[in-house]
Amino acid sequence: MPSWIEQAAHRGILTSRYPRERGSDAEVPPTGRAPVPSASAGPTGAAIAGCPVGAIGPEGVEPGRCIRCARCLAHGYRFGGPVEASFRAPPGRAGPEGADVGDEPAPLAPLGRSLHLFLVDVGSCNACNLEVLALANPFYDVSRLGLFFTNSPRHADVLLVVGVPTDAMVEPARRAYDAMPFPKAVVAVGVCPCSGGAFRGNPGLRPSLGDILPVDRFVPGCPPTPVQILDAVLRVAGRARREE
Numbered sequence: 130m131p132s133w134i135e136q137a138a139h140r141g142i143l144t145s146r147y148p149r150e151r152g153s154d155a156e157v158p159p160t161g162r163a164p165v166p167s168a169s170a171g172p173t174g175a176a177i178a179g180c181p182v183g184a185i186g187p188e189g190v191e192p193g194r195c196i197r198c199a200r201c202l203a204h205g206y207r208f209g210g211p212v213e214a215s216f217r218a219p220p221g222r223a224g225p226e227g228a229d230v231g232d233e234p235a236p237l238a239p240l241g242r243s244l245h246l247f248l249v250d251v252g253s254c255n256a257c258n259l260e261v262l263a264l265a266n267p268f269y270d271v272s273r274l275g276l277f278f279t280n281s282p283r284h285a286d287v288l289l290v291v292g293v294p295t296d297a298m299v300e301p302a303r304r305a306y307d308a309m310p311f312p313k314a315v316v317a318v319g320v321c322p323c324s325g326g327a328f329r330g331n332p333g334l335r336p337s338l339g340d341i342l343p344v345d346r347f348v349p350g351c352p353p354t355p356v357q358i359l360d361a362v363l364r365v366a367g368r369a370r371r372e373e
């Protein structure tokens with residue numbers, strides 16, 4: 130039986146090359162991108178009426194509301210928005226190109242030191258949790274970038290929040306944020322903390338995580354892919370991927 134070293138040499142490196150290289154199609158499948166109208170189709174009345182969460186308006190698709198249900202694909206849309214598409218400000222109605230608005234904050238780790246991540250679920254369906262935790266698996270292996278998960282907010286630099294904010298989780302989320310030392314950042318993962326997602330308007334829910342915490346980055350998607358979550362974390366650290 131070949132040794133594990135021989136097996137590894139045979140397989141080669143399987144770990145993601147992101148952010149050194151652009152996210153592959155396997156890492157960011159089509160549904161990982163916001164819908165955009167095809168060249169011939171603008172925001173038609175049928176597409177606007179058919180969107181279950183009101184994500185399509187006359188100016189285009191609001192990524193921070195889109196739950197990627199694919200209904201608009203029947204009306205000339207396709208999943209083709211940018212891979213890295215997090216927001217600095219709470220999502221407004223804007224096309225994918227116009228989504229990145231607001232002042233760029235100071236980098237969280239200007240000297241490139243390691244960062245510790247703390248995950249809080251304020252009311253998710255569990256899918257966003259799985260995408261966040263995938264960052265620690267051998268494929269994404271974010272420890273290669275100096276990123277580590279911690280079990281205590283007292284050791285955390287970045288608070289990752291998943292789910293639509295429920296009334297019951299407002300205080301626990303605030304307590305976790307208050308327990309973190311400065312400097313610190315908050316990344317809202319998924320369309321739920323952006324705008325409520327599919328649950329928007331239900332009783333007992335807050336419209337956006339931005340109403341209860343100072344969010345530095347909103348990552349749209351339902352759920353977003355690990356690459357997109359990683360991009361947002363690297364952005365608050367001032368270490369985001371740049372095109373050559």
Ligand code: SF4
Pocket residue numbers: 164179180181182183184185190194195196197198199200201202206
């Ligand atoms: S994918 Fe669904 S939620 Fe998103 S814009 Fe299209 S119809 Fe609306």
Ligand code: SF4
Pocket residue numbers: 252253254255256257291292293318319320321322326327350351352353
């Ligand atoms: S954004 Fe979508 S996948 Fe993530 S918790 Fe909400 S419903 Fe689930």
